[in-house]
Amino acid sequence: xxxxxxxxxxxxxxxxxxxxxxxxxxxxxxxxxxxxxxxxxxxxxxxxxxxxxxxxxxxxxxxxxxxxxxxxxxxxxxxxxxxxxxxxxxxxxxxxxxxxxxxxxxxxxxxxxxxxxxxxxxxxxxxxxxxxxxxxxxxxxxxxxxxxxxxxxxxxxxxxxxxxxxxxxxxxxxxxxxxxxxxxxxxxxxxxxxxxxxxxxxxxxxxxxxxxxxxxxxxxxxxxxxxxxxxxxxxxxxxxxxxxxxxxxxx
Amino acid sequence: xxxxxxxxxxxxxxxxxxxxxxxxxxxxxxxxxxxxxxxxxxxxxxxxxxxxxxxxxxxxxxxxxxxxxxxxxxxxxxxxxxxxxxxxxxxxxxxxxxxxxxxxxxxxxxxxxxxxxxxxxxxxxxxxxxxxxxxxxxxxxxxxxxxxxxxxxxxxxxxxxxxxxxxxxxxxxxxxxxxxxxxxxxxxxxxxxxxxxxxxxxxx
Numbered sequence: 001x002x003x004x005x006x007x008x009x010x011x012x013x014x015x016x017x018x019x020x021x022x023x024x025x026x027x028x029x030x031x032x033x034x035x036x037x038x039x040x041x042x043x044x045x046x047x048x049x050x051x052x053x054x055x056x057x058x059x060x061x062x063x064x065x066x067x068x069x070x071x072x073x074x075x076x077x078x079x080x081x082x083x084x085x086x087x088x089x090x091x092x093x094x095x096x097x098x099x100x101x102x103x104x105x106x107x108x109x110x111x112x113x114x115x116x117x118x119x120x121x122x123x124x125x126x127x128x129x130x131x132x133x134x135x136x137x138x139x140x141x142x143x144x145x146x147x148x149x150x151x152x153x154x155x156x157x158x159x160x161x162x163x164x165x166x167x168x169x170x171x172x173x174x175x176x177x178x179x180x181x182x183x184x185x186x187x188x189x190x191x192x193x194x195x196x197x198x199x200x201x202x203x204x205x206x207x208x209x210x211x212x213x214x215x216x217x218x219x220x221x222x223x224x225x226x227x228x229x230x231x232x233x234x235x236x237x238x239x240x241x242x243x244x245x246x247x248x249x250x251x
Numbered sequence: 252x253x254x255x256x257x258x259x260x261x262x263x264x265x266x267x268x269x270x271x272x273x274x275x276x277x278x279x280x281x282x283x284x285x286x287x288x289x290x291x292x293x294x295x296x297x298x299x300x301x302x303x304x305x306x307x308x309x310x311x312x313x314x315x316x317x318x319x320x321x322x323x324x325x326x327x328x329x330x331x332x333x334x335x336x337x338x339x340x341x342x343x344x345x346x347x348x349x350x351x352x353x354x355x356x357x358x359x360x361x362x363x364x365x366x367x368x369x370x371x372x373x374x375x376x377x378x379x380x381x382x383x384x385x386x387x388x389x390x391x392x393x394x395x396x397x398x399x400x401x402x403x404x405x406x407x408x409x410x411x412x413x414x415x416x417x418x419x420x421x422x423x424x425x426x427x428x429x430x431x432x433x434x435x436x437x438x439x440x441x442x443x444x445x446x447x448x449x450x451x452x453x454x455x
Contacts, residue, residue: 094355115373
């Protein structure tokens, strides 16, 4: 069974169709990268999967449970406890981190597990310290986001998402807001998560990284899946748009 | 001296208008159109007419409209008039603060599973307080001086006392003294607010 299944997703903004009948599925433990030119709908797809945007058509399900669907023009989103449960399956790492500036690093990570998931404080703190260690930030637990570099902020944001133990973690261009010299540290951390067998869907412009880390790559163009396959298949494909896109990176 | 009365009007007005401003804000941004329109009109009247005139209406209005006995009602009318007036200003200050919080904060909270009220109370409100503090300080300082307007309904507080003494002794000294009191009062207010600002200075 697929962990995430998106079928025939449509989404328009003010009459502009951004997603045109897109279907993707993600298996448990899989690492999927989504690449493609700006405006191709990659981020919108993630925002629909995480229910930050409502879909205009199609169906989204997690572990076989329908989270959202549109039938006869009427949208149906799960509500209440069911919504909470399905929402706990996924986490999202934003392009610009969206850390809470008034919370320390530790509180950013631990507040939701303690006050949303109602887990015991001691256990949550212990886990948070282990996560910070993994992120190479063990000495920063009392710092505030404004005292950290962009790369450190993004690593805290990753720890914050992981602290809720999601089954699948989405990354929306996690390094696009960072200076080039800071992207490396964040990409290394994401790579290290791959060893933990966490399911990941990564929207990225880092081609070498995507080729390296992914089990599967989707190339999106103008709101549709233009190409899909293993990194070798996608990067080696004789596909005009794909080659044109890659050409811009190599130039 | 009437200084105590001025302080009392100031304290009670703040006590009521600060939370009331939040209620007015929620009305202002309500999705129920008639509510948001009514609140908009309310804010516009409160800000668009003199507070002194509003106090006269709150005090004498019930008498002219319903022949109500307004004997012991003066203080209530003053607190009502000042609080409703200041709540309108605070509501707009809150609105500017709340609207300046990036959308990403709400989205992050949603992804982490916070409910609507948790998001507002834990994530949004603390950040809003820091942002609006300088504007609130301005408003509070104005309020200290505006307490003198209640002399228009012949309420005896510091300004009215100063006026009486000045008239009786034909001297401006009481005004100077009263001015000194207002100044010291506001000096303390500004100092306290600065302490609050410093306390919230641990992040930006």
